[in-house]
Amino acid sequence: MPTVLRSGPYRVFFYSDEGYEPPHVHVVRDDRIAKFWLDPVKLARRGGFPFRDLARIRRLVVEHREELLESWYEWFGA
Numbered sequence: 342m343p344t345v346l347r348s349g350p351y352r353v354f355f356y357s358d359e360g361y362e363p364p365h366v367h368v369v370r371d372d373r374i375a376k377f378w379l380d381p382v383k384l385a386r387r388g389g390f391p392f393r394d395l396a397r398i399r400r401l402v403v404e405h406r407e408e409l410l411e412s413w414y415e416w417f418g419a
Contacts, residue, residue, distance in 0.1 A: 345412040360417035368398050377402045
C-alpha cells in the first residue's frame, strides 16, 4: 500500500495489486476510506465520509492530481 500523499488528517494511497483498474487513489482518515478515480477526478466510493469531508478531499485530489497520476504510472509501469 504505497502512501503517495499525506495532508492534514488524510493519507492518500493505492493498493499495489489494483493496477488492473483505471488510475485511482484511496483516502483514509480514522476508520473511513474513500476511493477517487483520477482521470477524470470522480468519487468512486464514499467510504463513510460526511459530504463536507468529501468536498475537501476532492479538492485535495484535484490539486495533486498530476503527481498522483505520476505515482500511479510509476508504480504500475504504464
